[in-house]
Amino acid sequence: MLLTPILNKKISQAVQTSMRIEGYQPSQSPTLKMQVKALMEQHCVQVSVQRK
Numbered sequence: 001m002l003l004t005p006i007l008n009k010k011i012s013q014a015v016q017t018s019m020r021i022e023g024y025q026p027s028q029s030p031t032l033k034m035q036v037k038a039l040m041e042q043h044c045v046q047v048s049v050q051r052k
Contacts, residue, residue, distance in 0.1 A: 011047050012033075014047050015036070015047070
Protein backbone atom coordinates (compact mmCIF):
# COMPACT_ATOMS: atom_id res chain seq x y z
CA MET A 1 0.00 0.00 0.00
CA LEU A 2 1.40 3.39 -0.97
CA LEU A 3 0.98 6.18 1.55
CA THR A 4 0.36 9.70 0.40
CA PRO A 5 2.09 12.54 2.27
CA ILE A 6 -1.26 13.65 3.71
CA LEU A 7 -2.04 10.15 5.00
CA ASN A 8 1.47 9.83 6.39
CA LYS A 9 1.00 13.10 8.30
CA LYS A 10 -2.37 11.96 9.70
CA ILE A 11 -0.86 8.66 10.85
CA SER A 12 1.97 10.53 12.54
CA GLN A 13 -0.50 12.84 14.29
CA ALA A 14 -2.62 9.87 15.43
CA VAL A 15 0.39 8.10 16.90
CA GLN A 16 1.55 11.28 18.68
CA THR A 17 -1.94 11.87 20.11
CA SER A 18 -2.12 8.27 21.30
CA MET A 19 1.29 8.59 22.95
CA ARG A 20 0.25 11.82 24.72
CA ILE A 21 -2.94 10.15 26.01
CA GLU A 22 -0.86 7.29 27.38
CA GLY A 23 1.51 9.73 29.08
CA TYR A 24 4.51 9.51 26.75
CA GLN A 25 6.38 12.60 25.62
CA PRO A 26 6.24 13.18 21.84
CA SER A 27 9.46 12.42 20.04
CA GLN A 28 10.73 13.69 16.70
CA SER A 29 13.67 11.27 16.54
CA PRO A 30 14.02 9.82 13.02
CA THR A 31 15.55 6.66 14.51
CA LEU A 32 12.52 6.13 16.73
CA LYS A 33 10.16 6.74 13.81
CA MET A 34 12.00 4.09 11.75
CA GLN A 35 11.85 1.60 14.64
CA VAL A 36 8.12 2.18 15.11
CA LYS A 37 7.45 1.80 11.39
CA ALA A 38 9.44 -1.46 11.24
CA LEU A 39 7.67 -2.79 14.34
CA MET A 40 4.23 -1.92 12.93
CA GLU A 41 5.07 -3.61 9.63
CA GLN A 42 6.45 -6.68 11.42
CA HIS A 43 3.22 -7.11 13.40
CA CYS A 44 0.90 -6.04 10.54
CA VAL A 45 -0.44 -3.07 12.53
CA GLN A 46 -2.43 -0.56 10.50
CA VAL A 47 -3.83 2.79 11.59
CA SER A 48 -7.12 3.71 9.98
CA VAL A 49 -8.00 7.36 9.47
CA GLN A 50 -11.66 8.34 9.66
CA ARG A 51 -13.09 10.18 6.70
CA LYS A 52 -14.99 13.37 7.35
